[in-house]
Amino acid sequence: MSQVASMHGAVEPAESPLTPESWGKLGMWIFLAGDAVGFGTLLAGYGAMRATSADWPSPYAVLGINLTALMTFLLICSSVTMVKGLEWLGKGDKSRAIRFLFFTALGGAIFVSLQAYEWTHLIHRGLHINGNPWGASLFGTSFFLVTGFHGLHVTGGVIYLLAIMRVVARRPSPAASYNPVEIAGLYWHFVDLVWIMVFTFMYLL
């Protein structure tokens, strides 16, 4: 600990107690913990509405899971390209790191596009925010609310990643952008983690 402190002594006034690398990383973790409570609340609310409803439709029969399984796989792949990007940056290869960050952002963009396609398809079949042909109207409400909230996170993540790519490109030393990329990675993996939960609770269960 004291070694790290003396290294950064002139730059940072005090060392972050939980994340010796930077305060930013601790900040991101605390933000993610708060965001997780938000998603947890949405999912718990979904569970409560569903458990107390007499005519809740069967999600996987109405929504279909083939496309969503593909989307899940895509998000897992984009998490792998994210860690690979960070790994290359750690090895000092800036251009490979930027390329993998781009693949990650591309994966996110395709995910959101597929979600837009899925929504359009479902809306045409009659799934609306205030009613649907299969049963409880809250089914549509909660579906659009939760997947929409997650989709916004992915959209935000894509913009975040594009901004971070610029940071990596502009800073001359790869080591100088390691920390911002790692923090962006935390956000991206969190979005993946949340999708794992949403996919299980809203599509499969």
Next chain:
Amino acid sequence: MATAEHKHPNYMAIFWYLAILTVVEIAVIYMPLAKFTIGVLLCSLALGKAVLVAMYFMHLRFETRALGLVAITPLVIATLLIFVLLPDGFAVVKRTVGVKAATTEPAKH
């Protein structure tokens, strides 16, 4: 940059675990099991995947214990929330069952 360097886990192995667990999840819903068993299986599989992502992709395994506490807090809060919602749920179910018995028509929400 020696201090920021993590021991890198085998990311491809984690990727395959996640892919396989996803396939297992999809297989589980087609299995001829009781609804409750399927629910328990799906929840544990999802939790397993989430733990893999947090531990290895988010490097939580290589962080300080206190940061792990920060990360686990939302799970504790969400679990408590379920218990907070339970009494309300029971009350609604009780009323819905009463309505159903009286009208024999399924209640629309």
